[in-house]
Amino acid sequence: MTRAQARQFITSLAEANPDAESELVFRDAFSLLVAVVLSAQATDRSVNKVTEGLFRDAPDARAMVALGEDGIAAHIRTIGLWRAKAKNVFRLSEQLLALHEGEVPADRAALEALAGVGRKTASVVLNVMFGESAMAVDTHIFRLGNRTGLAPGKTTRAVEEGLIRRIPPEMLRPSHHWLILHGRYVCKARSPECWRCTAFAPCLFPLKEDIGSKKPGRDKKPLREKAMPATDRG
Structure with a gap:
């Protein structure tokens, strides 16, 4: 994606889930x-x-x-x-x-x-916790970076660096949550729900038109995509 496309993509996620935050329960x-x-x-x-x-x-x-x-x-x-x-x-x-x-x-x-x-x-x-614009690349963000064209990379570090280059600085910190939750609930690993994706337009996923045109609930063939390197999962 270009920086303009990346801004459009992240803005779409932000508008759909403006109050995104960690789903882990913690107090300090x-x-x-x-x-x-x-x-x-x-x-x-x-x-x-x-x-x-x-x-x-x-x-x-x-x-x-x-x-x-x-x-x-x-x-x-x-x-x-x-x-x-x-x-x-x-x-x-x-x-x-x-x-x-x-x-x-x-x-x-x-x-x-x-x-x-x-x-x-x-x-x-x-x-x-400390308010830094750090981008944590988990399996969801690694998948999104590669699938959508937002920040393709063979390693989590490459995806992280691509995201930092393309996402506007003022949007980088909350983007961590927007991307994780989008990958967890919409752009899922086996069955991405392109038909309800708010970032459909700027997404460069080659199969999005086909998946997006299918009716919700129809069985889809599981996707085979590059997995996140095991050494980067901790």
Whole structure:
């Protein structure tokens, strides 16, 4: 897409969902950080179910360390990769106490030095909690960037850089939520609902005319598209 097309695309998403925000339940930077770490390869809904009890028993880094790795694991057994995630949440809580007096740092390098925290997780925390125009590229945004022509790329970093170049600076921070929710509920992986897409006009998806002309509810052949690299999912 050109920058003009990108502006039209993002503006359409904004008009359709002006109050978009994270669907993870959190109350501060620590609970957001933990929730995002737990959300890797898991749905926000499943994470919210386990964090209700987890954050009740361990609302901060000190309490999380006191709860222990086994205690954390007992709360999160219903989500994927729970053993590794319990270890990471315990370890990052120790690191926050040792290096940052229990507080979540508002610095990318410091965040990415924490256990279980990669570029995507750091970007979410910087965007949502600290107001930075960071673009976190998850599976939904990676798919949208490539499918629509908004920011094609073979890696999440390439898609991120393409989005930063094309999206107007004043729209970049909220675009994170507009894109994720659009990918989650409209431009879905297997069955994109082009027929109800508010950004239909600027989208460059080659099959959009065919899908957009079909009646809602009609069975569609699943799409085969480039998957997000496994190493970029954390």
